[in-house]
Amino acid sequence: MSDIYKTRKTLLLRIKDQYNDDAWAEFSEVYKRYIYAIIRRMNINAADADDIVQRIMMNLWKKLPTMTYDEQKSFRAFLSVVTKHEVLDFIDQGKRQVKRDQKAFDEDYLNSIRLPEIETIAKSEWQIYLTNRAFAIMAKDYDELAVEGFRMCLKGASVAEVAKYMEAEEKVVYNLRFRMKERFAKEINKLRQDLE
Incomplete structure (x- = not known):
């Protein structure tokens, strides 16, 4: 990454080109660990969290290039909503799969997932993320x-x-x-x- 301080606006404009590998690599570096941390705090195991992150990144790759972004709103808040929906979809898919095939998933695991308030988790993880990033820069x-x-x-x-x-x-x-x-x-x- 050439400049850690590329603005969010500039980065979001650059990723409108789905095939701008440098922009997507920077986007991934900036946000992927944050998304993963939110998912893990929602009591999703590491393997499933990795899969969900990949699904989110793929969906963002498909949708962000055509999306018009309201600069007055927080991109972090947008990511937390996207993450929440993807986790809920994961849980719903798992439950449907369990109904189709009891051996495919551990139903106790799916039922044990309790979704805490997403915004509380997102804010907490964002503070940790910013702190770690600031220390890395310093x-x-x-x-x-x-x-x-x-x-x-x-x-x-x-x-x-x-x-x-x-x-x-x-x-x-x-x-x-x-x-x-x-x-x-x-x-x-x-x-x-x-x-x-």
């Missing part, structure tokens, strides 16, 4: 020890604990925490603007 400019120290600060570790871990003076940790916190907030905001 890791290019900070050494691993500094990034881990900042993670510790975010998780509630004291400056003294972080300084001991980093084998640095506390004032160095205060300074690093301030700089990285500012950069982290900028990265999160940029990602939200570009990807939501």
Whole structure:
């Protein structure tokens, strides 16, 4: 991927060409793990989640090129709705299959799936996704020890604990925490603007 900050609008325009492999590879990199995380949080096992992600990506490949997109609405919200419908279709198909052939699926598994509120899951997974992506971007400019120290600060570790871990003076940790916190907030905001 040449530029991690390609705008959502630009990316959505580029994928209107179904055969633009670079655009679809970028789209997949940006959204596939997020979709998978939502599905797993909906109590779908890993193998089925992989299949559902592939179905969603194929449906998006077919539909997005002809779709007109309302820029005022969140693309993330659109993806969560698409994901929800695909999971519901999966469950319905599984139940129909069980009726046709009791041995094809484990009915207990299908009945055990409880669909929590999709938007709650989607928001939570999106925050995790943005946080991980921001850390990956920052890791290019900070050494691993500094990034881990900042993670510790975010998780509630004291400056003294972080300084001991980093084998640095506390004032160095205060300074690093301030700089990285500012950069982290900028990265999160940029990602939200570009990807939501």
